[in-house]
Amino acid sequence: MADYFNQYHLKHFAGTVAQCMEIDLPKEYAPGISWLSKILKTRLGGSAERAILFHAGGVGMNMWQKYTDIFAAVYSNTSIAFPFCSTENSISPVAHASMYTGLMPSDHGVDSYSPQPLSCSTLYDELIKIGKHPVIIAHKDSSFLHLFRGRDMKVYICNTGYETIDTAIKVIEEEDYDLLSIHMLDYDTASHSCGPEAKDAKNALDFVAEDFDRIVSAAKYCESRKRTLISYSPDHGQHQIDTEKGGHGTALPDDMNILHFFGTI
Numbered sequence: 001m002a003d004y005f006n007q008y009h010l011k012h013f014a015g016t017v018a019q020c021m022e023i024d025l026p027k028e029y030a031p032g033i034s035w036l037s038k039i040l041k042t043r044l045g046g047s048a049e050r051a052i053l054f055h056a057g058g059v060g061m062n063m064w065q066k067y068t069d070i071f072a073a074v075y076s077n078t079s080i081a082f083p084f085c086s087t088e089n090s091i092s093p094v095a096h097a098s099m100y101t102g103l104m105p106s107d108h109g110v111d112s113y114s115p116q117p118l119s120c121s122t123l124y125d126e127l128i129k130i131g132k133h134p135v136i137i138a139h140k141d142s143s144f145l146h147l148f149r150g151r152d153m154k155v156y157i158c159n160t161g162y163e164t165i166d167t168a169i170k171v172i173e174e175e176d177y178d179l180l181s182i183h184m185l186d187y188d189t190a191s192h193s194c195g196p197e198a199k200d201a202k203n204a205l206d207f208v209a210e211d212f213d214r215i216v217s218a219a220k221y222c223e224s225r226k227r228t229l230i231s232y233s234p235d236h237g238q239h240q241i242d243t244e245k246g247g248h249g250t251a252l253p254d255d256m257n258i259l260h261f262f263g264t265i
């Protein structure tokens with residue numbers, strides 16, 4: 001069977017969020033998908049005043065194809081499923097660097113697990129420039145912590161998935177953000193240790209979907225009722241590398257094809 005790859009590269013993610021928030025990214029960055037941002041803005045009733053971007057690490061589109069029911073909690077909070085193609089080196093720092101800039105890896109310069117921060121402008125930098133407050137909440141092993149280091153923004157470092165979600169809910173309830181990035185590693189970690197379709201990995205995927213539901217529920221009950229863009233946005237998938245383990249970093253469709261979900265409050 002032929003290998004099929006999703007049409008849109010992840011580099012179009014930042015531009016799409018920027019279009020929804022009506023902010024500008026550098027002209028040389030990949031544009032947003034304008035029909036998608038138009039639909040989302042219509043559903044929002046105007047531009048997004050806030051965004052909550054939930055990054056479920058390592059969740060490939062094949063998991064959605066094989067275990068659709070696990071995503072019920074994601075469907076209940078979103079209205080559009082959109083297929084993206086990960087970066088060719090399908091690892092978190094490379095993918096997140098493209099997702100938060102609009103650049104290919106050859107242009108943003110991240111092609112490995114190197115701890116260097118990005119030197120080019122990012123979606124966060126463009127928000128900070130206009131007085132907005134982006135916030136990162138991520139596990140201590142997350143690539144978000146070194147990629148975006150040195151910016152004038154709040155970064156919460158958490159030890160567990162539970163702590164990540166509890167911290168995110170607190171920030172949402174305090175309404176102390178304009179754009180919130182949450183990085184969950186639970187499924188990626190479980191898949192590495194026991195395989196992408198193992199029971200423990202599927203349980204982790206299920207928990208992460210429920211976590212997304214908790215995050216969106218918290219945002220729905222905020223007093224200010226600001227127009228909020230929501231996304232469930234994996235970085236790459238995983239493939240089985242032997243009988244007991246999963247991995248990624250290749251150009252296999254299992255690593256490359258991912259599905260994002262967008263919603264509005």
Ligand SMILES: [Zn+2]
Nearest residue numbers: 058188192248
């Ligand atoms: Zn991984």
